[in-house]
Amino acid sequence: MQSTILHISHAQCQKGGEPLFAPVDLVLQPGEMAVVAGNNGSGKTTLLEAVAGLGSFCQGGIHFAPDNNRDSWLQHSHYIGHSLGNKASLTCLENLHFAATINGIRTNEQQLSDGLAQVGLHGYEYHYANDLSAGQKKRLSLSRLLLLNKTFWLLDEPFVNLDQTGCDWLFDCISKHISQGGAALLTAHDNKRIHQQADHFIQLQRP
Amino acid sequence: MRFWILLQRDVLVAWRKKSNIYQPLVFQLLIVTMFPLGLGAGAQTLQKIAPAVVWILALISTLITLENIFKDDYEDGSLALYTLSGMSLPVAVIAKAAAHWLTTGLPVIIFAPVIAVLLHLPASAYGILMLSLLIATPIFSLLGTVGSALIMNLKNGGMLLSVLIMPLLAPVLIFGAGAVLETTLGNTPVGHITLLAGCFVLSLTLAPLAAAAAIKVNLE
Numbered sequence: 349m350q351s352t353i354l355h356i357s358h359a360q361c362q363k364g365g366e367p368l369f370a371p372v373d374l375v376l377q378p379g380e381m382a383v384v385a386g387n388n389g390s391g392k393t394t395l396l397e398a399v400a401g402l403g404s405f406c407q408g409g410i411h412f413a414p415d416n417n418r419d420s421w422l423q424h425s426h427y428i429g430h431s432l433g434n435k436a437s438l439t440c441l442e443n444l445h446f447a448a449t450i451n452g453i454r455t456n457e458q459q460l461s462d463g464l465a466q467v468g469l470h471g472y473e474y475h476y477a478n479d480l481s482a483g484q485k486k487r488l489s490l491s492r493l494l495l496l497n498k499t500f501w502l503l504d505e506p507f508v509n510l511d512q513t514g515c516d517w518l519f520d521c522i523s524k525h526i527s528q529g530g531a532a533l534l535t536a537h538d539n540k541r542i543h544q545q546a547d548h549f550i551q552l553q554r555p
Numbered sequence: 556m557r558f559w560i561l562l563q564r565d566v567l568v569a570w571r572k573k574s575n576i577y578q579p580l581v582f583q584l585l586i587v588t589m590f591p592l593g594l595g596a597g598a599q600t601l602q603k604i605a606p607a608v609v610w611i612l613a614l615i616s617t618l619i620t621l622e623n624i625f626k627d628d629y630e631d632g633s634l635a636l637y638t639l640s641g642m643s644l645p646v647a648v649i650a651k652a653a654a655h656w657l658t659t660g661l662p663v664i665i666f667a668p669v670i671a672v673l674l675h676l677p678a679s680a681y682g683i684l685m686l687s688l689l690i691a692t693p694i695f696s697l698l699g700t701v702g703s704a705l706i707m708n709l710k711n712g713g714m715l716l717s718v719l720i721m722p723l724l725a726p727v728l729i730f731g732a733g734a735v736l737e738t739t740l741g742n743t744p745v746g747h748i749t750l751l752a753g754c755f756v757l758s759l760t761l762a763p764l765a766a767a768a769a770i771k772v773n774l775e
Contacts, residue, residue, distance in 0.1 A: 431632025437571040
């Protein structure tokens with residue numbers, strides 16, 4: 349894997365013309381995890397969306413080494429936000445197949461089933477995403493991460509809605525990804541364990 | 556490959572929720588049955604207004620379905636999935652428009668003769684009616700993507716969408732209904748059809764770019 353680094357330099361997002369938080373600086377390398385914390389409404393989601401490429405910064409921005417190209421950043425990152433990106437009227441298998449194909453990855457049904465089994469959705473292949481519980485929907489979207497195999501994971505409150513085993517599983521999953529040379533930038537407002545593990549800790553402050 | 560998977564997914568989603576497909580048709584049928592009742596007139600009056608009514612119904616019934624082209628994707632987060640996949644946005648827009656046409660425009664075209672029969676449209680005009688709708692319904696879908704992309708993050712954007720898109724669709728209605736009308740009067744519809752085709756080419760080239768820009772603006 350070629351060395352890739354994400355620089356967030358002096359970045360600030362705004363809402364309604366007012367800056368949301370004091371400027372943020374971060375250098376995130378493969379093998380590291382960064383956690384963004386802050387109160388409700390402090391701009392965690394806005395920051396993560398802007399980093400993912402869904403929003404914009406009013407000041408500063410991100411620089412993606414080596415080539416600072418938007419396309420190569422998109423190729424190396426995957427974002428899972430509050431809206432999980434599952435289509436309610438498609439089955440788990442179809443949702444995962446779409447996510448893989450739209451990201452340019454060819455898969456067969458066996459790989460997709462394995463992907464679902466990895467997140468504990470074995471036996472739900474042909475269930476509609478609409479019929480899943482909130483936690484299971486979360487698991488379905490997290491299955492994308494494992495299948496797409498991107499370096500940078502951008503996760504917005506990934507632990508919300510997961511049960512205890514789910515949280516443990518996700519925690520192990522992120523640790524494994526980090527140890528294999530991946531990187532994760534996530535928001536978690538109340539998970540102490542992930543706060544302690546983080547290489548970088550960003551507390552969003554009022555500007 | 557990305558184009559096809561997005562098209563395929565959208566058609567599948569529409570197929571699973573069949574009300575999306577038959578709602579415009581039922582809407583047309585309900586309104587067209589009101590015409591003879593309201594007008595209280597014989598076949599001759601109906602024949603006169605038939606080209607306009609068939610066309611307006613096709614237009615309005617499509618209009619009510621445009622809002623959801625991007626709104627659903629925006630709300631469930633799957634818009635982020637393809638905008639962040641590195642896929643070219645205008646290509647994604649064309650895929651969305653194509654899927655919308657397949658699930659809305661095509662049924663409307665197939666259903667148009669039924670509406671036309673109920674209005675006693677002269678038999679000679681059926682071919683041109685179908686042809687004009689075949690050229691025009693993709694325009695509805697393409698311009699619809701622009702409107703839908705503009706209002707996707709608004710709660711009650713449906714009305715705004717209609718107001719935004721209606722003026723753009725007015726020329727399409729004029730040429731389309733005009734072509735059918737000229738045929739019923741025994742004139743050649745070639746001029747109208749050619750202009751309609753011009754509108755199609757124009758919207759095929761410009762609408763995807765405009766819609767892609769609108770998506771970008773709304774995501775920022």
